[in-house]
Amino acid sequence: MSKGLTSRSEDYSQWYNELVAKADLAEHSAVRGCMVIKPYGYSIWEKMQAVLDQKFKETGHSNAYFPLFIPKSFFSKEASHVDGFATECAVVTHYRLKNDGNGNIIVDEDAKLEEELIVRPTSETIIWNTYKGWIQSYRDLPILVNQWANVVRWEMRTRLFLRTAEFLWQEGHTAHATAEEAIAETEQMLDVYADFAENWMALPVVKGKKTANERFAGALDTYCIEALMQDGKALQAGTSHFLGQNFAKAFDVKFTSKEGKQEFVWATSWGVSTRLMGALIMAHSDDSGLVLPPKLAPIQVVIVPIYKGEEELSKISEAVDVIIKDLKKKGISVKYDDRDTQRPGFKFAEYELKGVPVRLAMGGRDLENNTVELARRDTKTKETVSRDGIADRIELLLEEIQQSIYHKALQFRTENTKKVDSYDDFKKALDETPGFIAAHWDGTSETEAKIKEETKATIRCIPLNNEQEEGVCMVTGKPSSQRVLFARAY
């Protein structure tokens, strides 16, 4: 591991790339656009999965699994859906290879599929084709299913975690008897995502609705949570879609109502992906490396012994054992790094890079004084404290760190959210102080497109429960009843 990290101010993109690599989160694979998620990175993802999975189950959902491959014809059934995904699909056309006689393995042209298979970019079509067989009566509803899966979107330009050709995610797909129920489900899941982002990832998010331009292909309404990264760019961290009856109509999924009428089923879908890893990294980390919220850190506490000789090490280890037992009793994950192949300073730097929230160091002095050095990753402060009640102290500290990094991120977002009233000020703000910009907009797709064309900023969302305020569109001067949130985005 080489020393140092490019600083954020020097080159934010490079800082991010180096951090992902040096903190052992992920690396590029031999496959275009696809990453290898390394064990440390994957363990963070697993923590996220575990929390989300529990939340899905608490809200009545069950997990299921649908095929990786989707017959091409399924895609043509929902017109706007195919438009949205057609340009980024991986397609399977053959099912066999052969030896060409010169020692080369080639595709066997005789093994062409009758119908091509699409590697799923999202699963609405295969799932709604399946739901057709599951739903006859209102008694069969609702269906509340989630799937943990990989999907493929053949992106032109990729970045580790933020945009890869293959990514891991969960996609919930629910079926309801009424529009009201489906909308309530869409909103409920948005709340689940927001709660997860804020209380687990320590990432403040704005809940809102997408404009028509930014809506999911096939949705009537797309709700989202939007977060602000340290470089002032926005990141869509999760989406929840109200799909109306679009997919039910496309796949002819009807049910008999209480009144004996045939009606189309109402649908939702919602998802978050390994992109959340990117959000987590960019939201909190600093020029020394990753900063992880304690609730998602695979290792919450690391203990480093500082010793001269094996005898001293064994005495320290004895004292450390007591602390480890107390921490484990509280369900705190702790690692004791007594490797004698690395020196303490090296270990300090390494665990800072990996974002371990709390570090204890114990040496000969501490042994004598019944103390330990307690360091917190987020503020990089350290103090020597008594070992009495250390586990309680750490338990509180972890909670404090969780709160502290949330508030730091929230303060950053507050400072970088500006109200702007003229288009000139808007452009100036984008270039000089990037962040969220709340501005009036006339509500038309044309104006939105013009702003995007000219400034590369998009409407991230129309915040839910948005403050109503009379004003005029900053571009066209037409009347507007509320401000919407703009930003340049990932």
Added chain:
RNA sequence: CGGGGUGUAGCGUAGCCCGGUAUCGCGCCACAUUUGGGAUGUGGAGGUCGUAGGUUCGAAUCCUGCCACCCCGACCA
């Protein structure tokens, strides 16, 4: 996919213009001394120069194709 750039040991690089089998640093291995913020010394290992062709007596170096990555656009979770 369009424009620009890069690819030499695990990582970062020199050499390329002007062709003759590769430089340096970090890391790695062994031993010794070390250990309260990325140790030091001595010795050692590690390379089909991204890849496939071409030119040439000879290619890291010149030419062509392909692949990957980075930056800027378009697209996107």
